[in-house]
Every structure is written in structure tokens, then in C-alpha cells.
Amino acid sequence: MKYTRGIQSALLIGLLLFAAPTADAQPTTSEPQMVNVGGRMMRALIAGMERRKPGQPALILEAGAGAGLDEWSPVFLELARLAPVVSYDRRGIGQSEIDTQPQNYRRVAQSLHDLLTAIRIPPPYILVGHSFGAMYIRGFSEMFPEAVVGYVYVEAFDFDGTPEEKAAAFPESERAQALAPPVLPPVPPDTPPGLLAEIEFLKGEMLRGGVEGRKLQQKPGVPVAVIIAAPPGRLKHPGEITLRLQVKHQSEWALQSSKGLFIVSGDTGHNVAKDAPDLVLLAVRHVLRNVPAAK
Numbered sequence: 355m356k357y358t359r360g361i362q363s364a365l366l367i368g369l370l371l372f373a374a375p376t377a378d379a380q381p382t383t384s385e386p387q388m389v390n391v392g393g394r395m396m397r398a399l400i401a402g403m404e405r406r407k408p409g410q411p412a413l414i415l416e417a418g419a420g421a422g423l424d425e426w427s428p429v430f431l432e433l434a435r436l437a438p439v440v441s442y443d444r445r446g447i448g449q450s451e452i453d454t455q456p457q458n459y460r461r462v463a464q465s466l467h468d469l470l471t472a473i474r475i476p477p478p479y480i481l482v483g484h485s486f487g488a489m490y491i492r493g494f495s496e497m498f499p500e501a502v503v504g505y506v507y508v509e510a511f512d513f514d515g516t517p518e519e520k521a522a523a524f525p526e527s528e529r530a531q532a533l534a535p536p537v538l539p540p541v542p543p544d545t546p547p548g549l550l551a552e553i554e555f556l557k558g559e560m561l562r563g564g565v566e567g568r569k570l571q572q573k574p575g576v577p578v579a580v581i582i583a584a585p586p587g588r589l590k591h592p593g594e595i596t597l598r599l600q601v602k603h604q605s606e607w608a609l610q611s612s613k614g615l616f617i618v619s620g621d622t623g624h625n626v627a628k629d630a631p632d633l634v635l636l637a638v639r640h641v642l643r644n645v646p647a648a649k
Contacts, residue, residue, distance in 0.1 A: 384399075384400060384401070385399075386398065386399045386423065386449075387399075387400070387473075388449070389469060389472050389473055390472065391465065391468050391469050391472050392465075392468055394445065394450075394451040394452075394453070394454075395449075395450065395451045396442060396443060396445060396450040396451070396465070396469050397422070397423065397442060397443040397448055397449040397450050398423070398440060398441070398442040398443075398469060398473060399423050399430070399440070399441045399442070400438075400439070400440050400473065400475070401430065401431070401434035401438070401439050402434040402435075402437065402438040402439055403438045403475065405438065406438045407648075408648060409478070409647075409648020410437065410438065410478075410648070411437060411478045411479060411480045411503050411504065411642065411645055412437065412438040412439065412440060412475055412477075412478070412479055412480070413433055413436075413437050413438065413439040413440070413479075413480050413482055413638065414439075414440050414466070414470070414479045414480070414481050414482065414491075414494075415430075415433075415439065415440065415441040415442075415482045416466075416481065416482065416483040416484065416487035416488075416490045416491050416494075417441070417444075417447075417484055417485075417487050418484045418485030418486050418487050419485060419486040419487075419552065419553070419556050420447065420549050420552060420553065421447070421484075421485075422442075422443035422444070422447045422448025422449070422450070423441035423442050423443055423448065424448070425441075425484065425625075425627065426441045426627055427627075428627050428628045428631050429627045429631040429634045429635065432631065432635055433634070433635065433638060436635070436638055436639060436642060437480070437638070437642055438475075440470070440473070440475060442466070442469060444462055444465070444466075444490075444552070445457075445462075445465050445548065446546070446547065446548015446549060446551055446552060447548055447549060447552060450548070451548075452546075452547050452548040452551070453465070453548070453551070456551070456555070457551045457552055457554075457555040458555060458566075459489060459490060459492070459493030459496075459566065459567075459570065460493060460497060462490050462493060462494075463490070463493045463494040463496070463497045463498070464497065466490075466494055467494070467497070467498055467501075477498075477500070477501035477502075477503075478501060478502070478503040478645070478648075479501050479502055479503065480502075480503060480504040480505070480506065480638070480641055480642065480645070481494060481495065481502055481504070481505050481506070482505075482506040482508065482634075482638065483505075483506070483507060483508065483510060484508040484509060484510075484626070484627065485508075485509060485510065485511055485624065486511050486556055487508075487510075488507045488508075488510030488511060488513070489510075489511060489513055489559075489567045489570060491505065492567070492570035492571070492572065493570055495570075495572070495573050496570050496571065499573050502573050502576065503576055503577075503645045503646075504576050504577045504578065504579075504641040504642075504644070504645055505572065505573075505576065505577075505578045505579070505607075505641070506578075506579045506581075506634075506637045506638055506641055507578075507579070507580045507581065507604065507607060508581050508626050508627065508634060508637070509581055509582060509583045509622075509624050509625075509626050510580070510604060511564075511567075512564075512596070512599060512600040512603055512604070513559075513564040513567030513568060513570075514564075514567075514568060514603035514604070514606075515564070515599050515600075515603055516563060516564075516568075517532075517533055517563045518533070519599065520532055520533075520595075520596070520599060521533040523595050523598070523599060524592065524595060528592070535561050536560055536561065538557055538560070541553055572607060572610060574610065574611075575611070576611065576613075576645075577611055577613035577614070577615075577640065577641045577644035577645060578607055578608050578610065578611040578613070578614045578615070578641070579608070579614070579615040579616075579617070579636075579637035579638070579640050579641050580604045580605070580607050580608045580614075580615070580616050580617065580637075581617045581619065581622075581626055581633050581634070581637055582597075582600055582601060582604060582617065582618045582619070583619060583622045583623055583624055583626060583629075584597055584618050584619060584620050585620055585621075585622065585623050586620065601618060604616075613640075613641075613644035615636075615637060615640040615641075617633060617636070617637065619633055
């Protein structure tokens with residue numbers, strides 16, 4: 355059927371890209387820098403900007419919940435060989451100073467936009483988001499759609515599914531439990547305030563069933579790559595149910611684009627940059643090669 359052929363075509367494209375050689379020059383990197391953004395400091399790491407050509411996309415890396423720019427360390431230099439790249443600590447995370455405003459998608463997006471303005475890195479951007487970072491890059495593209503020319507979703511949180519859909523996928527005897535609010539581990543009392551603010555925001559989003567995340571739409575007409583981790587442990591009940599739903603929802607992200615790549619890998623866990631950096635490079639390379647040339 356068409357759905358299957360589309361995924362197979364995307365996987366074939368991925369295999370061809372993976373096999374293709376590259377001859378990228380070694381980029382110049384610097385130490386992370388502290389940048390004044392609206393009167394408070396944010397930490398950013400930049401590489402390859404000295405080689406950026408007019409109209410060339412820059413890679414903007416968005417880490418998962420509670421994580422900062424160091425999450426991308428296993429793959430950062432290799433990404434910088436492909437394109438100019440920026441990773442950073444969100445406000446209150448890592449070494450960036452805590453925010454004075456409540457955390458939400460719009461606030462994170464505005465802070466990132468202000469950071470990129472402060473370090474003089476203009477669009478276009480390819481947004482690369484891991485885990486909950488996928489929702490943050492969606493939030494950025496909602497606010498600044500003209501700046502975005504591609505997406506890479508790295509083991510993204512499944513924010514498209516509703517609690518009712520999830521419950522319906524379980525056997526009837528387990529549906530009540532599936533509909534129950536998630537039981538989240540307690541937050542240690544010594545948690546840094548900035549990290550606590552992000553945890554509380556994301557915890558609220560999970561308890562509300564991801565309702566805000568589902569409002570964030572993907573920009574049409576741009577290349578997309580999606581990576582899903584399917585290690586053996588996720589193939590056992592009940593993990594295989596949530597995995598099937600994740601595949602259902604996120605394959606649609608790739609299929610919404612005529613230049614979509616969809617990858618499901620059994621050789622990586624949730625931290626794909628650490629476990630399988632070549633998959634991240636493959637996905638980014640696919641999007642870069644399918645961004646229309648600057649006029």
C-alpha cells in the first residue's frame with residue numbers, strides 16, 4: 355500500500371546516503387561561550403561558522419529534558435563537518451542562568467531566537483531536537499516559520515498521541531491503568547531551580563496528555579528526518595504498544611514531506627547521539643542534501 359511504499363522509499367534513501375562518501379573540511383571549533391541574552395547569560399557552543407556560505411543552513415541542536423549542550427558532545431564535531439552548528443543550554447539548564455519567566459514552548463523559542471541574534475547567526479536553520487527537545491523545535495518553528503528549512507527528530511517524545519488512543523491500543527483488562535495519570539518519580543529537594551522549572555513544565559505537559567505539544571504543527575514543504583529507537587527491551591509488552599504508536603505518529607512526520615526519511619533502529623537506546631552517532635549524521639545529511647539551494 356502507499357503508506358508502506360513511502361516508508362520503504364525513505365529507508366532506501368537513507369541507505370544510499372549512509373553509503374555516500376563525504377569530503378568535508380575540518381571545522382574550527384571554540385570553547386563554549388557565555389552570551390548576554392536579555393540581561394542574563396546563556397551558554398552556547400559554535401563550530402564551522404567561519405566556513406558558512408550565504409544562504410547555507412545552520413544546524414541548531416536542541417537537547418532533551420534537563421540536558422544541555424553536552425548531550426551532543428559525541429556527535430558535535432562530526433556535525434560541524436557537515437554544516438555550521440550551534441548547541442546551547444536552555445535558560446536554567448547547565449551553565450545558563452535561570453529565567454525570570456515561566457517555562458513554556460514560546461518562552462524557550464524566544465530565548466533561542468534572542469541567543470541566535472546575539473551571536474549573529476541568522477537563518478536559515480535546520481532544527482535538530484532530541485526527546486522533549488522535539489517539542490521545543492516545533493515551538494520555535496511555530497513562532498519563526500520563515501527561519502526553518504528542515505527538521506531532524508532524534509528519538510522524539512511521542513506528543514501526538516492522546517491518552518484515549520493509547521488506552522485503546524491496550525487489552526481491555528489494561529485500559530484503565532493505561533488511562534491513569536503517569537506516576538512520575540519525586541524530584542530531589544536539592545534540584546537546581548532552573549532544572550526544577552523545566553521539570554515542572556514538562557511534568558505538567560505529560561499529566562495533561564501532551565495537549566500543548568499536539569498544537570505545534572510541522573512546517574510543510576521542508577525536508578524531514580525521524581529516528582526512533584527500538585532496542586530489544588522495547589519490543590516486549592507493554593513497550594511494544596507505545597513503540598507501535600510512536601512509529602504510527604512519527605512516520606507521518608516523515609511522510610508529510612516529499613523529502614522524508616524515517617528510521618527505526620534496534621541498535622540504539624534513547625540517547626542516540628551517544629549510542630549510534632552515525633544515525634544522527636545520516637539524518638542530518640539527508641536533510642541538508644534536500645534543502646533547496648539558496649537563490
